[in-house]
Amino acid sequence: MKSGKFWAWVTFILGAAYFFIPLIATMEFSMRMKRGEYSFEAYRVVLGDPRFQESFTFSVVAAVFTIILGVLLVVPTAYWIRLRLPQLRPVVEFVTLLPLVIPAIVIVFGYIRMYGSNSPLPFLSSDMGTNALLVIGYATLALPYMYRAVDTGLRTIDVRTLTEAAQILGAGWTTIISRVILPNVLIAVLSGAFLTFAIVIGEFTIASLLNRPAFGPYLQNIGANRAYEPAALAIIAFVITWGCMSVIQVLSRFAPKSANRPN
Amino acid sequence: MTDISLSGPAAAGKTLPPAQASAMRLPTQWLGVAPFIIFALMFLILPTLYLILGAFQNVDGAFTLENIVELAQPTIRAAYWISIKVSVASSLLGAFIGLAIAIAIVRGGLPNWTRSATLTFSGVASQFAGVPLAFAFLATLGRLGLVTVLLRSVGVDLYQYGFNVLSFWGLTLTYLYFQIPLMVVIITPAIDGIRKEWGEAAATLGATQWQYWRMVVIPVIWPSFLGTVILLFANSFGAIATAYALTGSSLNIVPIVLYAQIRGDVLHNANLGYAIAFGMIFITGLANIFYIWFRTRSERWLK
Amino acid sequence: MxxxxxxxxxxxxxxxxxxxxxxxxxxxxxxxxxxxxxxxxxxxxxxxxxxxxxxxxxxxxxxxxxxxxxxxxxxxxxxxxxxxxxxxxxxxxxxxxxxxxxxxxxxxxxxxxxxxxxxxxxxxxxxxxxxxxxxxxxxxxxxxxxxxxxxxxxxxxxxxxxxxxxxxxxxxxxxxxxxxxxxxxxxxxxxxxxxxxxxxxxxxxxxxxxxxxxxxxxxxxxxxxxxxxxxxxxxVGTLNVLEGVVSDAGSGRVRINAEEIGLKGKLNGSKTGDTLSLALRPEAIALGPRPGHDATLSGEIADVHFLGSVIRVRVGIGGSKISLDTFNNSSTPPPNVGDKAEISFSSGDVLVLH
Structure with a gap:
């Protein structure tokens, strides 16, 4: 028993060291920009860079659209599967997991070949079309996470009874989904949304291959040309990811544990 | 996030209750999922099929196996080989280290805060990948990185020993930064599922600790473990951003070769690019088929 | 052993x-x-x-x-x-x-x-x-x-x-x-x-x-x-507890409210004026007199629970309520709440708690 506890501590401390040393090293490196003293100069340079502001804004907007698309796509589907088509569930779950198996680079490669300017659906022939394709690609990447989050949320509420109760009161489908189901799975949807945000904000592959001025390609570009700014950007990116995950954790405290389920 | 692996097809074989089966005949029911199905076909399944078909066609669209044969040329073969090596190493190491950490925080008798801190941090680190991760490791283990510099000041020069963050081991070590936490996040619920009473029951029946682990604990967590290893493998096999930002194109893993091909047709054969993409799907797909086969075969005790 | x-x-x-x-x-x-x-x-x-x-x-x-x-x-x-x-x-x-x-x-x-x-x-x-x-x-x-x-x-x-x-x-x-x-x-x-x-x-x-x-x-x-x-x-089991005061240690008389019962040989050296806790199982108490029961107390029916084969009746005596069980007998209707009632038991069944 005693030796078990000893090894548990050793494992924990080694793990903590592996995960904290790079963060400390990056922090230290990012503050070395001014010779002979520690300063936040690199952060000042980065945050003041108009390309940083532009690309970051672009990615935030892309992320917001991705979240909207993801919610519109996933919530009605997951709801309908639970309510009316449980036999389709394995198929839909399988499809939502495919993006974990098919690499993003393959998916975007397919897009480039299928939706080029001389195809029947020439997404890539205009800037807006390419932006749309970027958002679509991001929604595909986030699909496994969004679907899982929403489906877990739906599991804790009694979808059928809520729907029937709303129908008896005369609600139509739009009302049921927007006024009854969505508020009840809001926490789950928000968790999925923040996870999507964390995945999408610094995404490189799709944005770069679609030539979008997004945050990911900007990061890569800075990394190839600067010394201290990348470290500062790494810390900023880590803080953003941390923020998203903290929000999810806080949200999970408000999630309905398991409301009036008959079984 | 408990079980992200592909369990779908295993459940697909269940027979349907009559009430649900009759619902299938009503086409209006299907309208509810139509947007999703159309989206999945247009932006996930068809683009993938397009590449797969392209891999078996020549420039004129006739069937050929030439592109697949071309994959055997030395640069591409070397790229696949290093990709597989990095993915296998980072998924296996990540899996075992992640498992050890999960066991330590669940079963190790550590104070409660270690568990919540580890899980919170793992949630963050498992999503902290891509370009920023490369920056962090360059700042740590690059030629001017803090750890490199500190070790050099005490007389240990990593780079003299042949270490390079832009190498196989450098990349593996970097990938572990998201592989280990991903394992921790997924496997911890499985470890939680191991009940204290099982160990006590085994002990009263005369089993040693090792017998208990061999006969109960390992078989019980094995499916989740293997599923996560497959996921970690696919996770690193398809990853490009970290490697690209870390090594430029000095370490030719498959996604980087494909990336270069997409940007500039460096292989001078568009269909060979399809073949490379097909090869990637083939390998991750194969890993998943193996997992599904294993799971349906050996896990009859799973509900 | x-x-x-x-x-x-x-x-x-x-x-x-x-x-x-x-x-x-x-x-x-x-x-x-x-x-x-x-x-x-x-x-x-x-x-x-x-x-x-x-x-x-x-x-x-x-x-x-x-x-x-x-x-x-x-x-x-x-x-x-x-x-x-x-x-x-x-x-x-x-x-x-x-x-x-x-x-x-x-x-x-x-x-x-x-x-x-x-x-x-x-x-x-x-x-x-x-x-x-x-x-x-x-x-x-x-x-x-x-x-x-x-x-x-x-x-x-x-x-x-x-x-x-x-x-x-x-x-x-x-x-x-x-x-x-x-x-x-x-x-x-x-x-x-x-x-x-x-x-x-x-x-x-x-x-x-x-x-x-x-x-x-x-x-x-x-x-x-x-x-x-x-x-x-x-x-273990349901128990009725009554407070009583030893009124005469010598003859074993104990006063409960205004009534007295005899508990000779059970007082274990308690002195006159001591307060005792007396316990009785519900099944040892009868409603009304019964052969062999040498002690009686009077009170009022407080509530009646029908439990199938058994009817559990609670009788208010002084400040406390005493539970007792009677078999369900289809020819005798259960007692009504508020009725005056007399309970009887054998003094041998009384447990003096320490």
């Missing part, structure tokens, strides 16, 4: 500053079925776990078959244990679960198969060998757990609230089954429960525990009818 099979001697257990079990002593004979009965936190499970070897006593010793096992590991003690939550191994079939103890002991396959078949026969699930635990009901799982515990022929069988997770009907039938199997095998058994009915119906002897100590050890009949302490009297 000249040569007990299991002897728990001066056992103490403290977790840090809190003492959970203090100075627990009990001798159990070979083949005996003993229940530890008590509320949660009374230390009953801790004692059981010390016998199993999961907890090491802070002081004292545990002797099984003449051998001191106090410091032995659980897997060296040869005890069988059944847990509240079944604790079957989910990855093994019923037969593999039952064979587990035999397998780790290195028993040959043929012998093990034979033993497993015998065990499944014993628990009346001979066809279930190939099922997995999730395919069984709770009651079936618990029977398999029992078979698994018994398969390696343990010296002791320890049952830790094995019926608590089951629903009422299964609980009763499995309880009887456990007792029948225990008698058939003659295995020394400790049964931990917080349910007094369970303990009373199944045991040879009961140790009623409270605050880490055995309050009373005895046969069910004795525990129920002659509780040694106020706690035992209260915990």
């Amino acid at each position: 000249a040569d007990p099979f299991l002897s728990i001697q001066h056992v103490k257990k403290a977790f840090g500053p809190t003492t959970v079990v203090e100075d627990f002593n009990l001798d159990i004979e070979r083949g005996e079925f003993v229940s530890f009965l008590g509320p949660s936190g009374c230390g009953k499970t801790t004692v059981l776990r010390m016998v199993a070897g999961f907890e090491e006593p802070t002081a004292g010793s545990i002797i099984v078959g003449g051998k001191d096992v106090t410091r032995l590991k659980p897997n060296q003690r040869n005890v069988g244990m059944v847990f509240q939550a079944y604790a079957l191994f989910p990855n093994l079939t019923v037969a593999q679960n039952v064979a587990f103890g035999l397998k780790v002991a290195g028993v040959a396959k043929a012998e093990s198969d034979r033993r497993v078949a015998e065990m499944l026969e014993l628990i009346k699930l001979p066809q279930m060998g190939d099922r997995y635990p999730y395919q069984l009901s709770g009651g079936q799982q618990q029977r398999v757990a029992l078979a698994r515990a018994l398969a390696p022929k343990p010296k002791l069988l320890l049952l830790d609230e094995p019926l608590s997770a089951l629903d009422a009907k299964v609980r009763v039938s499995l309880r009887d089954e456990i007792r029948a199997i225990q008698k058939e095998l003659g295995i020394t058994t400790i049964f931990v429960t917080h349910d007094q009915e369970e303990a009373l119906s199944i045991s040879d002897r009961i140790a009623v525990m409270y605050g880490g100590k055995a309050e009373q050890v005895g046969a069910p009949f004795e525990i129920y009818n002659r509780p040694a302490t106020k706690f035992v009297a209260n915990f």
Whole structure:
């Protein structure tokens, strides 16, 4: 028993060291920009860079659209599967997991070949079309996470009874989904949304291959040309990811544990 | 996030209750999922099929196996080989280290805060990948990185020993930064599922600790473990951003070769690019088929 | 008891500053079925776990078959244990679960198969060998757990609230089954429960525990009818408690409200003017006079609960309410709330609590 506890501590401390040393090293490196003293100069340079502001804004907007698309796509589907088509569930779950198996680079490669300017659906022939394709690609990447989050949320509420109760009161489908189901799975949807945000904000592959001025390609570009700014950007990116995950954790405290389920 | 692996097809074989089966005949029911199905076909399944078909066609669209044969040329073969090596190493190491950490925080008798801190941090680190991760490791283990510099000041020069963050081991070590936490996040619920009473029951029946682990604990967590290893493998096999930002194109893993091909047709054969993409799907797909086969075969005790 | 099979001697257990079990002593004979009965936190499970070897006593010793096992590991003690939550191994079939103890002991396959078949026969699930635990009901799982515990022929069988997770009907039938199997095998058994009915119906002897100590050890009949302490009297069965004042110690007269009853020979040296707690079981009290009942008290019907074969009536006497049971007799209507009533009982049934 005693030796078990000893090894548990050793494992924990080694793990903590592996995960904290790079963060400390990056922090230290990012503050070395001014010779002979520690300063936040690199952060000042980065945050003041108009390309940083532009690309970051672009990615935030892309992320917001991705979240909207993801919610519109996933919530009605997951709801309908639970309510009316449980036999389709394995198929839909399988499809939502495919993006974990098919690499993003393959998916975007397919897009480039299928939706080029001389195809029947020439997404890539205009800037807006390419932006749309970027958002679509991001929604595909986030699909496994969004679907899982929403489906877990739906599991804790009694979808059928809520729907029937709303129908008896005369609600139509739009009302049921927007006024009854969505508020009840809001926490789950928000968790999925923040996870999507964390995945999408610094995404490189799709944005770069679609030539979008997004945050990911900007990061890569800075990394190839600067010394201290990348470290500062790494810390900023880590803080953003941390923020998203903290929000999810806080949200999970408000999630309905398991409301009036008959079984 | 408990079980992200592909369990779908295993459940697909269940027979349907009559009430649900009759619902299938009503086409209006299907309208509810139509947007999703159309989206999945247009932006996930068809683009993938397009590449797969392209891999078996020549420039004129006739069937050929030439592109697949071309994959055997030395640069591409070397790229696949290093990709597989990095993915296998980072998924296996990540899996075992992640498992050890999960066991330590669940079963190790550590104070409660270690568990919540580890899980919170793992949630963050498992999503902290891509370009920023490369920056962090360059700042740590690059030629001017803090750890490199500190070790050099005490007389240990990593780079003299042949270490390079832009190498196989450098990349593996970097990938572990998201592989280990991903394992921790997924496997911890499985470890939680191991009940204290099982160990006590085994002990009263005369089993040693090792017998208990061999006969109960390992078989019980094995499916989740293997599923996560497959996921970690696919996770690193398809990853490009970290490697690209870390090594430029000095370490030719498959996604980087494909990336270069997409940007500039460096292989001078568009269909060979399809073949490379097909090869990637083939390998991750194969890993998943193996997992599904294993799971349906050996896990009859799973509900 | 000249040569007990299991002897728990001066056992103490403290977790840090809190003492959970203090100075627990009990001798159990070979083949005996003993229940530890008590509320949660009374230390009953801790004692059981010390016998199993999961907890090491802070002081004292545990002797099984003449051998001191106090410091032995659980897997060296040869005890069988059944847990509240079944604790079957989910990855093994019923037969593999039952064979587990035999397998780790290195028993040959043929012998093990034979033993497993015998065990499944014993628990009346001979066809279930190939099922997995999730395919069984709770009651079936618990029977398999029992078979698994018994398969390696343990010296002791320890049952830790094995019926608590089951629903009422299964609980009763499995309880009887456990007792029948225990008698058939003659295995020394400790049964931990917080349910007094369970303990009373199944045991040879009961140790009623409270605050880490055995309050009373005895046969069910004795525990129920002659509780040694106020706690035992209260915990085992329903009990009516009346306050009385000794009005004449010499003749054994005790005043309850305005009435007097005679309790000669029961006062144990109490003096005139002392206040006593007097306890009476509901089934010892009758509504109205009854032959052999030498004491009566009068009051008013406070409420009436119809329980099927029995009607439980509560009669207000002074400040307290006395419960009593009358058999349901279709020709006599139950009493009405508010009616005047007289209760009678035999002074021999009164317990004077200390």
